[in-house]
Amino acid sequence: MLRVAPVADPPGSLPPSIAGSAAPDRPSRQDFPAREGIALGDVGRLLKQRWLAVTVPTLAALVLSVAFVQLVPPRYTAESKLLLESRDSALTRPQQERGDAVLPIDEQAVASQVQVVMSRDLAREAIKRLGLVGNREFNPLIDGPNPVEQVLALLGLVRNPLEREAEDRVLDTYFKNLLVYPAGKSRILTIEFRARDPELAARAANTIADLYLSSLAAAKVDTARFASTWLGTNIEALRSRVAEAEAKVETFRSKNGLIGGLSGTGTSQPIGTQQLTELSTQLTQARAAQADAAAKAKLIRDLIKDGRAFEIPDVANNELIRRLVEQRITLRAQLALESRTLLPQHPRIKELNAQLGDLEGQIRSAADRTVRTLENDARIAGSRVESLQAAVDGQREVVAKGNTSEVQLRALEREAKVQREQLESYLARYREAAARDAESAAPADARVVSRAVVPDLPSFPKKLPIVACATVLVFLLAAGLVLARSLIAGGPDDREGRRRPARPQDLDDAQPFERGFSPSPAGLRPVAEQAEPAGDIPANDPVARAAEQEPAGPASAPVEESAAARPAIGPGGLTGVAERYAFDALITRISAIETAGGGRRILLVGTGTDEDLDTLSAALGRRLACDSRAVILRLDRGGDHPGLTDIVAGEAAFGEALRRDAGSRLHLIGRGFGEPALLLEERQGLGIALDALGQAYDWILCCLNDGPHPDTRALVGLAAAWMDAVVIASNAAPDDAGLVALFEIAEAAGAPDVIVAREEGPPPVAMPAYPLRRSA
Incomplete structure (x- = not known):
């Protein structure tokens, strides 16, 4: 049977404690909180286990709520x-x-x-x-x-x-x-x-x-x-104030002579103002008459000088001048008649000429009298203008004095008007308020x-809703208490075969393994420890049961299996894997390592053939998938399906790269179509992918086989920086140069714990002691 066996540390390569030295700053997950809680799938199992703690309060709530709705009087x-x-x-x-x-x-x-x-x-x-x-x-x-x-x-x-x-x-x-x-x-x-x-x-x-x-x-x-x-109280006082204001107006008007009268426009004006207006009108008329008479007199005198006195309308229309003109016409007619028979020196002709000259003189005298009459009229009009001007000037002084008094009068009138309007407003409102002073x-x-009607159904208690709400509420509360108790206790217990990861402080008390040291003279310190699991093996742990019941064989048995009997990690899953490994000590040690959150990450580095690594990773992955969610990532072997390199490059999604292992809950992700160098170039992308997987899986197993390719060792250093533990599967001697190099690379990358696992050989067979005989 193959087990994780103790191996000596390479010289100067291990930390002074089992958990390893403090890791330097890692590329990610340093500041993430540790993931705590239980999986969604554990809820039903926990409620099934603690059914009594949920059923009893629920039934009690049902009974009590039914009794309550029956006993409480309805409202x-x-x-x-x-x-x-x-x-x-x-x-x-x-x-x-x-x-x-x-x-x-x-x-x-x-x-x-x-x-x-x-x-x-x-x-x-x-x-x-x-x-x-x-x-x-x-x-x-x-x-x-x-x-x-x-x-x-x-x-x-x-x-x-x-x-x-x-x-x-x-x-x-x-x-x-x-x-x-x-x-x-x-x-x-x-x-x-x-x-x-x-x-x-x-x-x-x-x-x-x-x-x-x-x-x-x-x-x-x-x-x-x-x-x-x-309003009725204030109206009487307001009426007296209005009467006083109007009396003041009339007294002031009569005292200052501001008695008004109707003007020509129908408006009321003071008498002084009306008189001034009339005098100004008369003055204007007198000035017009004076100017008209003077103009006519001057025009008539000029026409008389020019001998055109008869062209003057006033002269032509004079009755005396009209008779004189008629007589002159008659004399001229006689003179013309006599001139046909008499000579100019004839006495009759002289007499007619003398009469004619006398008539013309009379006509000129009449015209002069008309001119003098117009000139006298102009002088009379001038005198009237002077008198009217003096009267207007005097009246102006009277009006100017009255305007000052009129300003005060207008102020009194405005005050009286305001109080009168207020009184009228109060009277109107009083009449309206008195009319509204009635109940209807x-x-x-x-x-x-x-309007409200007599209700038929009670509003409280609502029997069915109260019973249903109380029952459901108590059920949810009891279920929540069960889940909270499980969370406080550290997660699901072992009743269904699930294991709680061991804590570092429990390792010394439980004594899950024995400490092994190398007999090498170099004074090496322990690096890996193994022992049988303490206590009984769970009945539903087929991997552990198969490992216990399988007889021990030679250490080289797994190595000698043919390549056809060792399946590879591919899209079809892991089939035919020999479950003959005991990983309890290894899992216990890795579980004791504190993580920064998310699933635990393990880098499994193989030093043998790819088939050996496939067999070992398949067995470990299936063991982890028995009671947790686990996924295997292959970093160095490609395939005909998208894989990790395609996810990191952004060319594929997780759903396209994930494959299911036939016969177990294990998930598989290959390297994909890209080269390992892509992972070296996209360091941050690799960390993001591992963080994303850590949110969905409890265990992330990264597999990588050591080889001659120069990118392999660099890939080991890159992946180890993101891991919680590095497991080097090697049967080489502790001072092997390749093993020491891998150990140093993983430790330098900052892995919290570096473990060297080797294949344990069969226990030594006790040989009977025979007495020595000397040969002949």
């Missing part, structure tokens, strides 16, 4: 719904507010009305109307306090409940049974009342709604009544949209 809930809205119409609103839109009721107003419904004043009135003081449900102290309360009251520990008014005692129970809330974001107000008597519940909900509506209407009536009273004149700003 009935009735609800009444109110709609909050303004019920004032255009006819009932005040005159000033008839044109304004009604403001909507917001959420704050609804919340305020909820508090109004739950006010103490309204509650006291409801208690009186419903007669709750004499109801035992709301006033349990009708027959007096119970003995316990009496004793506590005598000792002074509590207040005597009878010292409070009966109505105050009922208030507490009343508010506990009353629930008022708005329905969502609407303006619907729901009033719920709970009582043992369904008729009382319905009657209470409707009574509270009616009292609330009555309180709103009464509040509006009180407001109108207060307004009418206040101001409707409440709410109405009942759904």
Whole structure:
């Protein structure tokens, strides 16, 4: 039988303790918290094992909840719904507010009305109307306090409940049974009342709604009544102030001569101003008449000089001049008639000429008189202008003095006007408030949209939901306590054959292995330890059972098996593996190593053939997969399926690379299509892949066979930096150069523990002692 046997350390290569020296800073997982807990698959098994601890509380909760819902007296809930809205119409609103839109009721107003419904004043009135003081449900102290309360009251520990008014005692129970809330974001107000008597519940909900509506209407009536009273008190005082203000206006006007009159435009103006306006108009007219007369006189005089006096309208229209002109025409006609028969020197001709000259002189004299008349009119108009100008100047001084008084008059008039308008406003509001001062004149700003009806079914207790919730809750609580106890105890126990990893402080007490030393004279320290597992072997541990029951054979038996009998790690799984290894001591030692979180990572380095490594890794992987989740990674052998190199390169997913081992729960991942050099180049990618696998598996077994290729040793150093333990499977001597080199590479990479495992030979056979005979 092949076991993990003790081997001496290579000289100067091992740490001073079994667990190895402190590892240097590793590339990852240093700061990750250690993974604790139980697997999801263990929940059902734990509940099955502790079924009694879960079933008994659940049944007890079921029985108690059924008894509770049967013994508790039922309570009935009735609800009444109110709609909050303004019920004032255009006819009932005040005159000033008839044109304004009604403001909507917001959420704050609804919340305020909820508090109004739950006010103490309204509650006291409801208690009186419903007669709750004499109801035992709301006033349990009708027959007096119970003995316990009496004793506590005598000792002074509590207040005597009878010292409070009966109505105050009922208030507490009343508010506990009353629930008022708005329905969502609407303006619907729901009033719920709970009582043992369904008729009382319905009657209470409707009574509270009616009292609330009555309180709103009464509040509006009180407001109108207060307004009418206040306005009536202030109107009389305001009337006297208005009379005083108007009297001051009239007194000031008469004292300062600011008596007004209607002007031409129909507006009232002071008399001084009106006189000034009239004088200014007369002055303007006089100036116009003066200018007109002077212009006419000058024009007529110029025309007379030019001999065109008859072209002047005023001259031509003069009656005297018109007769003189007619006479001149007649004389000229006679002169022309006589001139046909008489010579110019004839006395008749001279007489006619003399008469004609006299007529023309008269005509010129008449024209001169007209000019002088116009000039006299112009002088008269000038005198009038001067007198009017003096009058206007004097009136201006009078008006200027009156304007100062008029300013004061306007101020008095404004004050009187303001007080008059205020009085008129008060009178209008007083009439409206007096009209609304009636109980039915101001409707409440709410109405009942759904009155409460007598409920048929109780609201408490809900028998089926209470029984179901209590049973399920106690079941979940009991199951949670079982799982919590398992977590506190360190995970699932051994009842189903699962092993809890040994802790470092338990190794010395359990004594799971014996310490072995090399007889080499170099004074080497122990590196690997092995012993039979302490205690009985679990019945469901086929690997350990097969290892115990298999007879010991020669140490070279596994090596001499043909290559055909040793399967390789491939997509088809691991079949035909000889389960003849004992890994208990190795697993116990690796389990004692503290990890930074995630699954435990083991690097298995083989020094023989690939078939030997496949057989050993398959046996170890199956052993780990018996009670944990395990996966094998092959770092140096490729295949015809995607593998680790493809995952690191980002060309394949984990689901494409994972393969299932036939006949076990072990999972397999090959190297893939890439070369090992890819892993050396993508160091960070390899760490990320191992961290991801650590979240899904409890054991990650990386396999690598030592060979002549230069990348092999570099790959050992790279992988060892990410491992929790490095196991070197070698039957070589402790001072073998290749073994020492591998050990130093793994230790230099920072592996927490480096273990050298070798094949143990058969126990020595005791030879009988024969007496020596001397030959002939």
